[in-house]
Amino acid sequence: MGHIGDRLIEEGRRKRTALVVGLDPDLRYIPDAIRQGADPETGEGAAEAIYAFNRIVIDAVADHVVAVKPQLAYYEIYGASGIGALERTIRYARSKGLLVLNDAKRGDIGPTSAAYARAFLGDGPIAGDMVTVNPFLGSDGYMPFIEAAETAGKVVFVLLKTSNPSSGELQDVKLDGGGALYMKLAEELERLAARSLGTHGYSCVGAVVGGTYPEEARAIRAALKSAIFLVPGYGAQGGSAEALRPFFDVRGEGAVVSSSRAILYAYRSLGDHWSSLSEAEIGRAIGEEAAGAKEAINAVRGL
Numbered sequence: 559m560g561h562i563g564d565r566l567i568e569e570g571r572r573k574r575t576a577l578v579v580g581l582d583p584d585l586r587y588i589p590d591a592i593r594q595g596a597d598p599e600t601g602e603g604a605a606e607a608i609y610a611f612n613r614i615v616i617d618a619v620a621d622h623v624v625a626v627k628p629q630l631a632y633y634e635i636y637g638a639s640g641i642g643a644l645e646r647t648i649r650y651a652r653s654k655g656l657l658v659l660n661d662a663k664r665g666d667i668g669p670t671s672a673a674y675a676r677a678f679l680g681d682g683p684i685a686g687d688m689v690t691v692n693p694f695l696g697s698d699g700y701m702p703f704i705e706a707a708e709t710a711g712k713v714v715f716v717l718l719k720t721s722n723p724s725s726g727e728l729q730d731v732k733l734d735g736g737g738a739l740y741m742k743l744a745e746e747l748e749r750l751a752a753r754s755l756g757t758h759g760y761s762c763v764g765a766v767v768g769g770t771y772p773e774e775a776r777a778i779r780a781a782l783k784s785a786i787f788l789v790p791g792y793g794a795q796g797g798s799a800e801a802l803r804p805f806f807d808v809r810g811e812g813a814v815v816s817s818s819r820a821i822l823y824a825y826r827s828l829g830d831h832w833s834s835l836s837e838a839e840i841g842r843a844i845g846e847e848a849a850g851a852k853e854a855i856n857a858v859r860g861l
């Protein structure tokens with residue numbers, strides 16, 4: 559039976575895209591027409607503003623992306639109403655035929671990870687199709703997610719080599735024998751990924767590999783062939799389209815590239831008057847930026 563990894567590949571073919579747009583709504587950068595007086599400091603009215611903004615983003619990018627990736631932190635700031643905005647956003651994205659990847663970066667002792675897995679990969683109100691997982695606690699921290707993904711036919715992206723500047727402080731630590739910690743985890747993930755290969759050769763086990771580390775990606779791809787890579791770092795963090803080549807397989811598949819700020823706030827480059835732009839102008843700028851990113855990524859995929 560096919561799983562969400564298969565759907566990612568199939569939707570990517572149908573729409574000719576490997577792009578995922580991150581939904582990291584920051585009220586400070588949301589124009590007045592949408593913010594409608596919501597206060598970035600107190601958060602009053604924030605949930606409505608976030609949901610209104612996300613709807614505009616989703617409508618603008620739906621033809622250019624395989625999935626949206628809500629970043630949980632931006633919703634948790636506002637407590638119950640923020641989580642409510644996340645719930646509504648997930649429903650809206652699905653109504654537009656998009657897959658949902660919760661960027662939650664969870665991971666804990668076994669029973670707590672199992673509860674997180676139920677929350678994000680089950681049938682509950684904030685469950686999506688995919689979730690990011692922090693493996694720092696070890697296998698009893700990440701296995702409940704992998705088992706839940708296998709059961710539900712969903713996908714878990716395990717943090718492997720992250721895009722941030724200090725990711726090497728721990729992830730690159732050399733182990734006895736000389737290999738880096740992230741390579742040891744890559745080898746372990748390949749063993750686990752083999753348990754749930756889908757129609758297109760990819761698994762319920764995915765990996766986060768930063769677009770800012772193409773050399774590391776080359777080595778990881780050689781060891782970890784069965785995992786779809788989630789690739790953040792393109793755009794606002796300085797990762798270029800050209801650097802994305804080693805993340806993809808020979809068919810130009812097997813990776814999805816996420817971009818948040820560069821697309822969400824594209825209208826800010828229209829000038830100082832960005833805060834007074836209309837909803838239509840905002841949607842147009844976001845849609846054009848997403849279309850441009852999709853094509854730039856497609857060029858390195860050989861499409």
Ligand SMILES: O=c1ccn([C@@H]2O[C@H](COP(=O)(O)O)[C@@H](O)[C@H]2O)c(=O)[nH]1
Binds near residue numbers: 816817820
């Ligand atoms: O290694 C990682 C893992 C996750 N992220 C998340 O992706 C987005 C990136 O946002 P941009 O605006 O495109 O830089 C954000 O939600 C991060 O939490 C990451 O950047 N790197």
